[in-house]
Amino acid sequence: MEQPDRATRLSDTSPVTRFLRPLLMLGLLVAGALLMRNIPALHHMLDSTVLLRDGVKGRMMFLAGASLWCAFGLPRQVAGFAAGLAYGVGEGTLMITLASTLGCVAGFFWARWGGQAWARARLGTRFARLDAMLSQQPFISILTLRLLPVGSALLLNLLGGVSGMKVLPFIAATVLGGLPQNLVAVLLGSGIRVDATWQAVLGGGLFIVSALFGMWLWRKARITALMPESQEKSERPV
Template identity: 35%
Template sequence: MNTRVWRGLGLAAVVLAGGYAVQGGVIALPDRDSLGEWVVRTGPLFLPALVSLAAGFTAVGGPRQAVAALFGFVFGPLAGTLLSTSAALCGAILVFVVARHCARMHLSPPGPRSRALVASMRARPMLSVLTIRLLPVGSNLLTNWAAGAIGVPLRSFVIGSGLGYLPQMLIFALIGSGMAMTDLLQLWLAVALMVVATVLGSLLLRRGGHNECSVKS
């Protein structure tokens, strides 16, 4: 079993430990109903402002998984998944556009792993971005920047990122929602989905000839 799968399993173990800590009262979380009422009272501009803030957070390298968990906690798994995915995708596109205009990369970057990542993105842009997004660890910011700098087509980047983001955003929105309700069944479902997504991403990485790539998001 390769390193990526072990990292995914380690993250799953942390999630379950957190769930048991919440259910056992070791970690106290705010009441979700009270948070929902506060969101309603803040007015119609709150939601766009929150999504914009989350997009900026992920654009500068903040973990999108944390955004998904927060949105899942406040809005529930379905709305949390859709809102956090939209935020992460907006942040990714922002970095992609900036890199495309400011950091064109015509030469091969230093280091075998970076060269392998660039080569795979140039050869199979949509599949490469999709595969990288499925894996639960690594640098989202670096992937966005590299894709823009080497001239990956915007359509391929957006489709690959959107589809690749969805499984993890659903997983962490389920985690956030499960923490809010201290629902261990929901947490176990999230862990199972995390393991499946990690294994699938690793298989796609191997099958697509990306074995040397270690930059993931």
């Protein structure tokens, strides 16, 4: 007997489940974000360089706290600043990149569980066109949006999750696309610690370069998306 594909399994989900899962997904995200902002222990951990530098234990605490912080859509610049302050440029960049990626992947799978069936059932052809673009060019789509200086990382995680894209291109694009902004935050944090003005200047330069590169990729992706349609029109008989 043939196994049903993903689209069939999603369409067979009960209406009650399709209604409750998005509510649970969004409710937990909102509640988690509010809770994360108001946990004194978490803020103390991110502010305490002594605690974060405490060997493997301190680094595991940073990864756990910063991953949760990023998973609920809170500004990763805060965690990146703390990483730079505690670990310096090299290790700090590695730590915040790992933590922010873990948080994004958690949001990706949470959205896939809670919102994919609802999006397919309620948004119809509008979602189908977006899903096709993301599924056909997952890496370039996510990389482009990650590099843009505007937008919400949380919304991008949710968008990737509800689409049909695979997780590995999402992870790769998230690591590369988030690296410039992570490095900017780490440089600012480590620059305050060592009083190195050039690091803050370099951080600002990296932010501008990443923004320009992101806009260039976005324009190229739009042109590529229009090419098949243009070719199809040109091939039609007059």
